[in-house]
Amino acid sequence: MGPRTLFDKIWDDHVVETLPDGTSILYIDRHLVHEVTSPQAFEGLRLAGRKLRHPEKTVAVVDHNVPTSDRTQPIEEADSRNQIETLERNVKEFGVPYFPLLSANQGIVHVVGPEQGISLPGMTIVCGDSHTSTHGALGALAFGIGTSEVEHVMATQTILQRPAKNMRVTVDGTLGAGVSAKDIMLAIIGHIGTAGGTGHVIEFAGSAIRGLDMAGRMTLCNMAIEAGARAGMVAPDETTFEYVRGRPFAPKGEEFDKAVAYWKTLASDEGAHFDKEVTLRAEDISPSLTWGTSPETVLPITATVPNPADEADEAKRTQMQRMLDYMGLEAGQKIAGTPVDVVFIGSCTNSRIEDLRAAAQIAAGRKVAEGVRAMIVPGSGNVKRQAEEEGLDQIFLDAGFEWREAGCSMCLGMNPDRLTPGQRCASTSNRNFEGRQGPGGRTHLLSPAMAAAAAVTGCLTDVRELA
Amino acid sequence: MEKFTTLSAIAAALPEANIDTDKIIPARFLKTTQRTGLGKNAFDAMRYLPDGKENPDFVLNKEPWRKAEILITYDNLGCGSSREHAPWALLDFGIRCVIAPSFADIFFNNCFKNGILPIRLPREICDQLMADASMGSNARLTVDLPRQVIVRPDGQEVPFEIDPFRKHLLLEGLDDIGQTLQHETNIEGYENRENREKPWMPSIHID
Structure with missing residues (x-):
């Protein structure tokens, strides 16, 4: 062999x-x-x-x-x-x-x-x-x-x-x-x-x-x-x-x-x-995130939203425009600074103790921006307990995050944790498909630290500015 | 599972790439414990307007494509979740054959398990079939599985590839559990060997 x-x-x-x-x-x-x-x-x-x-x-x-x-x-x-x-x-x-x-x-x-x-x-x-x-x-x-x-x-x-x-x-x-x-x-x-x-x-x-x-x-x-x-x-x-x-x-x-x-x-x-x-x-x-409704639409946080006019293939151009319209973004705009409504830290992608520690590091001593709903959903009862032993729950609660029970939650919104139409979410989950987190919801996929940064600034933010 | 032999039917073109399984059937409709009944929510976000009325511009809401049994799309059809609710929703709507330049792996598998024939064809050919489809009821496509050809309205034949084992299961409408259980002696042999060689493999018991 x-x-x-x-x-x-x-x-x-x-x-x-x-x-x-x-x-x-x-x-x-x-x-x-x-x-x-x-x-x-x-x-x-x-x-x-x-x-x-x-x-x-x-x-x-x-x-x-x-x-x-x-x-x-x-x-x-x-x-x-x-x-x-x-x-x-x-x-x-x-x-x-x-x-x-x-x-x-x-x-x-x-x-x-x-x-x-x-x-x-x-x-x-x-x-x-x-x-x-x-x-x-x-x-x-x-x-x-x-x-x-x-x-x-x-x-x-x-x-x-x-x-x-x-x-x-x-x-x-x-x-x-x-x-x-x-x-x-x-x-x-x-x-x-x-x-x-x-x-x-x-x-x-x-x-x-x-x-x-x-x-x-x-x-x-x-x-x-x-x-x-x-x-x-x-x-x-x-x-x-x-x-x-x-x-x-x-x-x-x-x-x-x-x-x-x-x-x-x-x-x-x-x-x-x-x-x-x-x-x-x-x-x-670089610290990255998605701008569109497919996980391949990835940008460094320092970049600008791409322009469909630069795309040669017609089907792709149409699809890009559709994504921009759905996401409520303009071609050429800086992605950083885009205001968010919801922050979701959880899912099978990023809900382990290490993920929560990374988010807590950014949240510590800061406050969730006004008007933003920020949720922490630990991946398991054991992750939740360990985080509580480490005092992470208190850091999140003090900052104004919700500290919730374990489950898939807003990754796919099969339970009551859902976006409402037009809401923009900084999410540590894995899919940004149209309607994935709730009908009409707009998802930006990013890391736990980047999600926490969005929560405390109220917009998509380069986490390095908060380190 | 219903047999698939020859299907002569109306085809609908959905000229998009990366049609994901959330698009085919959104997660909020996965709470059923049945395989049937999902057809009314197939492509829910594209098919219905926010007020619940049908979107008149969506192909499957137009005559004659309401009765389409063949669906043609661009690349990477069925990407995303493993939900078999996606082919169940298509089947319940009436779709028996899906044609695209490429498919996501799990969706491709799931189609076969439900008597839906997924066919991979180059983008140029999908474009031609989409043009046929746009002619509506005057332009039925015939999918001939035994001969592995699609017959276009003008009589031209487009050959396609299919794995022989899967073709056999589709033609006969066979469920593959029965097929696998015919090899039970070998499964037992494997298990005896694994028990010997990997004694550390844990069994799970939860009180």
């Missing part, structure tokens, strides 16, 4: 059988389930008289619909309540391990998995959610699937797949002041586009990536899907092993050492073939 990539190794290690036409039956080590994309899958099993092949390789949480306000009150929205209750009935009937709404461990599925040691290096991990790519930060092969595939994994613990192509994105060098993992990923998506990774698994490599903590690596891999990739991955290293050690479900003692010995074999071999290579210099990346 020749030199192989991280992806090749995990893939090869999980192929049960390759069918004559080249499709493989791929074994799934971990299946994460939430309330939105599972009801029809459970119903399918029920109708066919099937069971879960391995409930003990499966974990369910509620995150998309849950209110982030007082949890002792009943859930007001009937259809949200129904979806949550349906999941609760299903996990009981099918024997699926489950963190209920009132569990201290409840949270966004992509925060809970790594935090609990449920997601580990070298695993194949799936979930009916595109941001499953997040878990690739551990050096796992993790990807989102549709509900039919959820049912397939429940019944067979496998999935039918063809191998992806290999792509490597290398970021070498030293990050400048105010530049975070989010800025790196926005820069990558801005560079390769939202279809740049289609059909590929992206391995993130280079000294700037190695230097990131696990939360930063999760932010990167989380948004691999926004670059169109099937998954994002970072080779497991000492940072990874130290992160995993001692997590509730992670192997312990001798078992942990055995696991580490295996995980150490997974890094891409010298000379392994990548179908696509992209290289960025860390020094070239």
Whole structure:
């Protein structure tokens, strides 16, 4: 066998059988389930008289619909309540391990998995959610699937797949002041586009990536899907092993050492073939944000909004103009200084303790600007508790931020946390599509520090001016 | 799943790139526990005006495209979320075939699982098919899956590629769980090996 990539190794290690036409039956080590994309899958099993092949390789949480306000009150929205209750009935009937709404461990599925040691290096991990790519930060092969595939994994613990192509994105060098993992990923998506990774698994490599903590690596891999990739991955290293050690479900003692010995074999071999290579210099990346309604519309905070007249392709020109109109921006205007109505710090992209610390650093001793609603939504009950132990909640509350319960919240507005038409939001989430955060809402994607800077100044702001 | 063999139908052109799954079906409609009933909210933001009335300028609100069963778009159709509600909404509206220069991976997969045929064709050909589509009911397209061709209104045939396994499943209307379970002995063999080689792999039990 020749030199192989991280992806090749995990893939090869999980192929049960390759069918004559080249499709493989791929074994799934971990299946994460939430309330939105599972009801029809459970119903399918029920109708066919099937069971879960391995409930003990499966974990369910509620995150998309849950209110982030007082949890002792009943859930007001009937259809949200129904979806949550349906999941609760299903996990009981099918024997699926489950963190209920009132569990201290409840949270966004992509925060809970790594935090609990449920997601580990070298695993194949799936979930009916595109941001499953997040878990690739551990050096796992993790990807989102549709509900039919959820049912397939429940019944067979496998999935039918063809191998992806290999792509490597290398970021070498030293990050400048105010530049975070989010800025790196926005820069990558801005560079390769939202279809740049289609059909590929992206391995993130280079000294700037190695230097990131696990939360930063999760932010990167989380948004691999926004670059169109099937998954994002970072080779497991000492940072990874130290992160995993001692997590509730992670192997312990001798078992942990055995696991580490295996995980150490997974890094891409010298000379392994990548179908696509992209290289960025860390020094070239500025604090960034999006201006339009596609995650590839990335600008450094110091830049001006692009002019559709400069675009040669007619379809693209029309689309750019439509984005400007939707976003309420003028071609050529400076993006910095644009007033915001709402600031959302949360989502599976940026709701970990490290993200909250970065935001708190900017918020400390300052006040949320008048007329701005600023929300902090921790990624899990555990993140929330840790932040409270560190006194971050008090920093945010003193500054005038809302300190809320864990969930997906305003990333996609399935719960009551929604933008109203025309509202402009500085958001640490992952998608700025039209209406994503609420019908007519305008989203600028940016880092937690940049979001906090927008909250305290009341407009899109270069965080370096507040450092 | 309904079989897909030959479809002769009205096609609608939506000449946009990066039509994301939030556009196909916004998140607030994902609270259903059914696969059906999403058609009325397919393309909700484009199809309805803020007051809830139909947007008369949107192609799927015009005759004869209200009855379109084929949809043609530009690049990267179905990007974004993995929600299978996107193909469910299309199917519930009546769409059985989507044609674009490129698709997002998960959406592409999800289409097959629901008896929708996604076809990749170069942008120039999509442009030609969009021109056909603009002629309305006088210009039906015929998608012939067994022969892997689209027959244009003038009789010209456009060949397309499809993975043989997926073609088989579509033609027969097969659900692939049953197919995979035929390989159960191999799945068991894999599990025995994994238990031996990765004894540290944790099982999850939550009290």
